[in-house]
Amino acid sequence: MRSRTNTGVSAVAIAATASLALAACGGAGGPQASSSGGLTDDKIVIGLLNDQSGVYKDLSGPNSKVAIELAIADYKAKHGDKAVAKNIEVVATDHQNKADVANSKAQEMYDRQKADIILDVPNSAAALAVATQAKNKKKLYINIGAGTTALTGASCNKYTFHWAYNTAVLARGTAGTITKEGGKKWNIVYPDYAFGQDMNKSFTAEIEKAGGTVGQSIASPFPSDNFATFITKAGEGDPDVVGSMHAGGDLINFVKQFNQSPLKGQVELAVGLMFITDIHSLGVDQFAGTQFTDAWYWNFDEQNKKWADRFTEKTNTRPSFAHAANYSAAMNYLEAVQEAGTDDADAVVAKLEGKKINDVFLRNGEIRKGDHAVTHDVYLAKVKSSAPEEWDYEEIVKTIPAAEGYGEANPACNLG
Amino acid sequence: MSAFIQYTLQGLAAGGFYALSALGLAVIFGVLGVVNFSHGACYMLGAVISAVLLAELGIGFWAALVVVPIVMFGFGVLMERLFVRWLLALDPLYNFLLTFGLTLIIVEAVKQRYGVSGLPYEIPAGLGGQVTVGSVNLSVYAIFACVFSVVVCLAVGLLMTRTRIGMIVRASTENADRTRAFGINVTRWVTPVFGFGIALAGLAGVLAAPTRAITAEMGSNFIIILFAVVVIGGLGSILGAVVAGFLVGLVEAYGVAYAPAYAQIVIFVLMAAVILVRPSGLFGREEVA
Numbered sequence: 188m189r190s191r192t193n194t195g196v197s198a199v200a201i202a203a204t205a206s207l208a209l210a211a212c213g214g215a216g217g218p219q220a221s222s223s224g225g226l227t228d229d230k231i232v233i234g235l236l237n238d239q240s241g242v243y244k245d246l247s248g249p250n251s252k253v254a255i256e257l258a259i260a261d262y263k264a265k266h267g268d269k270a271v272a273k274n275i276e277v278v279a280t281d282h283q284n285k286a287d288v289a290n291s292k293a294q295e296m297y298d299r300q301k302a303d304i305i306l307d308v309p310n311s312a313a314a315l316a317v318a319t320q321a322k323n324k325k326k327l328y329i330n331i332g333a334g335t336t337a338l339t340g341a342s343c344n345k346y347t348f349h350w351a352y353n354t355a356v357l358a359r360g361t362a363g364t365i366t367k368e369g370g371k372k373w374n375i376v377y378p379d380y381a382f383g384q385d386m387n388k389s390f391t392a393e394i395e396k397a398g399g400t401v402g403q404s405i406a407s408p409f410p411s412d413n414f415a416t417f418i419t420k421a422g423e424g425d426p427d428v429v430g431s432m433h434a435g436g437d438l439i440n441f442v443k444q445f446n447q448s449p450l451k452g453q454v455e456l457a458v459g460l461m462f463i464t465d466i467h468s469l470g471v472d473q474f475a476g477t478q479f480t481d482a483w484y485w486n487f488d489e490q491n492k493k494w495a496d497r498f499t500e501k502t503n504t505r506p507s508f509a510h511a512a513n514y515s516a517a518m519n520y521l522e523a524v525q526e527a528g529t530d531d532a533d534a535v536v537a538k539l540e541g542k543k544i545n546d547v548f549l550r551n552g553e554i555r556k557g558d559h560a561v562t563h564d565v566y567l568a569k570v571k572s573s574a575p576e577e578w579d580y581e582e583i584v585k586t587i588p589a590a591e592g593y594g595e596a597n598p599a600c601n602l603g
Numbered sequence: 604m605s606a607f608i609q610y611t612l613q614g615l616a617a618g619g620f621y622a623l624s625a626l627g628l629a630v631i632f633g634v635l636g637v638v639n640f641s642h643g644a645c646y647m648l649g650a651v652i653s654a655v656l657l658a659e660l661g662i663g664f665w666a667a668l669v670v671v672p673i674v675m676f677g678f679g680v681l682m683e684r685l686f687v688r689w690l691l692a693l694d695p696l697y698n699f700l701l702t703f704g705l706t707l708i709i710v711e712a713v714k715q716r717y718g719v720s721g722l723p724y725e726i727p728a729g730l731g732g733q734v735t736v737g738s739v740n741l742s743v744y745a746i747f748a749c750v751f752s753v754v755v756c757l758a759v760g761l762l763m764t765r766t767r768i769g770m771i772v773r774a775s776t777e778n779a780d781r782t783r784a785f786g787i788n789v790t791r792w793v794t795p796v797f798g799f800g801i802a803l804a805g806l807a808g809v810l811a812a813p814t815r816a817i818t819a820e821m822g823s824n825f826i827i828i829l830f831a832v833v834v835i836g837g838l839g840s841i842l843g844a845v846v847a848g849f850l851v852g853l854v855e856a857y858g859v860a861y862a863p864a865y866a867q868i869v870i871f872v873l874m875a876a877v878i879l880v881r882p883s884g885l886f887g888r889e890e891v892a
Contacts, residue, residue, distance in 0.1 A: 242818075412821065415856075416859040420863070437816075465720060468816075
C-alpha cells in the first residue's frame with residue numbers, strides 16, 4: 188500500500204511536469220527569405236490566424252474564414268473581369284492562443300504560404316507577436332480579435348492595422364456612459380493577466396474622468412471557477428456598479444455566481460468585454476439588463492441583417508462582431524489592392540491610410556493615418572430580458588460616435 | 604466579523620463540492636491504485652450531459668442527479684473494460700498516462716460537438732435566491748450543493764466501511780491473493796468500483812452545472828485542485844478527501860478575502876506543507892512496507 192501511495196504522489200508530480208511541458212511546447216519554424224512585389228505569383232493569399240480550437244473559437248475561429256470567403260465572393264462579383272486579383276486563396280491556421288505559436292505560424296504564413304496579409308489574431312500577446320513579424324517582413328496585418336491598445340500605441344508599425352475595437356474604446360463606451368448616468372461608485376474584479384490588467388487600468392481611468400470612483404480593484408486568478416468570495420468582496424463598500432473584466436468561461440462563471448448572490452438586483456453589473464456568443468451560451472435571462480460596449484450587432488439595421496442572413500446560411504449561427512469585422516477587413520484590403528493595381532504592401536498601405544469607409548461593419552469609419560486604428564461608431568448595448576428569436580439578444584441603447592469612442596490618435600505610436 | 608463568517612460559510616460551501624468531486628478520485632485510487640487523470644473530463648461530461656438532457660430531452664436537474672451518474676457508470680465500466688484493466692498489472696504510471704490521453708480525446712470530442720463557449724443551464728426551481736441571517740447571507744443553491752455533497756460522502760464512507768460489499772472491495776485491494784483464497788472473485792469487483800468512481804465525478808458535474816460555466820475545458824483547471832485535495836487528504840482515503848475538500852475550500856475563501864492575488868497559490872502552499880510534514884497526506888496510511 189505504501190509503495191502504491193508513493194507512486195501515486197510521484198505520478199501527480201509527473202502530471203504537473205508533463206502539463207507544464209505541454210504548455211511550453213510550441214511549434215518551431217525557422218525564418219526564411221521573404222518575397223514581395225505586385226501580383227508576382229498571380230495570386231492573393233489571405234492568412235487567417237486565430238483560435239481554431241480553444242476558448243475563442245466560437246467568437247471568431249473557423250467561421251471567420253466563411254466571412255472572408257463572402258468578402259472574396261463580393262469582390263469578384265463587383266469587379267468581374269476587371270478584378271486585379273483573380274485568384275484569391277484563404278488559409279486558416281490555429282495559433283492555440285499562444286504567442287510563440289502565433290509568432291512562428293505568422294512567419295510560416297508570410298514566407299512559405301506566401302500570405303499577402305494576416306487577419307484576426309485574437310489574444311493580445313499573440314497579436315503583438317504577429318505585429319513584430321509584419322513589421323520585419325513588411326507585409327500587411329489587420330488585427331481584429333485582440334483588445335490591446337499597444338497595437339496602435341507603443342508597438343504600432345506601418346503594416347499593422349487594428350480594425351474592430353480596443354480596451355480604451357470599451358472603457359470609454361461602458362465605464363464612461365454608466366458613470367455619467369449615475370453609477371458613480373464602482374468595484375472592479377479583473378483576471379490577473381495582461382488583458383485583465385489593461386482593462387482594469389482603462390476602466391479606472393474612464394470612471395474617474397467621468398466623475399466616479401473605484402473603491403476596490405480585485406485581481407482574480409486566471410482561470411478561475413469559484414467567484415463566490417470575490418463577489419462578496421466586490422459588494423463591500425456599497426457600490427453602485429460591479430465591473431467584471433473577465434472573458435470567456437471566467438465571465439460565464441462570474442455572471443452565473445453573481446446572479447446567485449444577494450448583489451443581483453441591488454447592484455448593477457457591467458461587463459468589460461462581451462461577445463454575442465457569451466450571451467448565447469449562458470442564456471439571455473442570465474445576462475438580462477447587463478450593459479456593455481459592442482463594436483457591431485447583427486440585428487442593428489437592415490444592412491447588417493442582410494449580411495448576417497448570408498453568413499447564417501453558411502454557418503447556421505449568427506455572426507459576432509469579429510466575423511463581420513473579418514469580412515470588412517478582407518473586403519477593404521481587396522479594394523485597396525484593386526485601387527493600387529498591385530499587391531505590393533507599401534502601395535496597398537498607402538491606399539488604406541486615411542481612407543474613409545462606410546460598409547456593413549464600419550459606420551463613419553476611418554483608417555486613422557496617425558496610428559492605424561480603424562475608428563468607427565460603436566454601440567452601448569443592453570442585454571434584452573428575453574429573446575424574440577434565437578440570437579436576438581441585444582438592444583442598442585446608444586450609438587457612440589467614432590470620435591467619442593476612439594478619442595485622439597495614440598501619441599505613443601510612431602509609424603516610422 | 605460578519606464578513607469573516609460570510610467567508611467561512613462560502614469556504615465550507617465550496618469545500619463540500621470539492622469533497623464530493625475528489626471522492627471518486629479517492630475511491631478509484633484506493634481500490635485500483637489508478638491515478639485517474641480523466642476525472643476532470645468525467646466531471647465535465649457530467650455537466651455537459653445534464654445540459655444536453657435538459658436542452659434536448661427536457662430532463663431537468665432532479666432527474667439528472669439520477670440519470671447522469673448511471674450513464675457515467677456505464678462510461679466508466681467501458682473505460683475499465685476496454686482500456687484501464689489491461690494496464691492494471693503494470694506500473695501505475697501507465698494508467699495515469701492512459702487517462703491523460705483519454706482526457707484529451709474526451710475534451711476535444713466535446714469541443715467538436717458542442718463548441719467552446721459553453722452550454723446554458725438554469726438554477727433548478729426552488730433553489731434560487733438567498734438565505735439571510737443578520738448580515739450574513741448565502742445562496743440557497745450553495746447550501747444545497749454542500750449538504751448534498753456531505754450526505755453522498757457519508758453514504759460512500761458507510762458503504763465502504765460498514766457493508767459486506769465494502770469489506771470485499773477493501774479486502775481485494777489489501778491482498779488480492781488471500782481474498783481469492785476465501786473464494787471471492789476479486790476481478791469481478793474491479794470494474795464496478797471504477798464505474799462507481801466515474802459516476803461520482805459525473806454527479807459532481809451535475810451539481811456544478813447550475814453554478815459554473817459548462818464548457819469542454821471546465822475540468823482542466825479543476826482536476827489540478829482536485830489532485831491537491833486528494834494529496835492533502837491522503838491518496839485513497841475517503842475521509843481524507845472529505846476533510847481536505849473542506850480545508851481547501853476554506854483556505855481558498857480566506858485567500859480570496861485577504862490576499863486575492865494569492866488565492867490559488869495558498870492551496871498549493873498548503874499541499875506542499877502537508878507533504879513535507881506527512882508525505883502520505885493527512886489521512887493516508889503510513890504502513891510498514
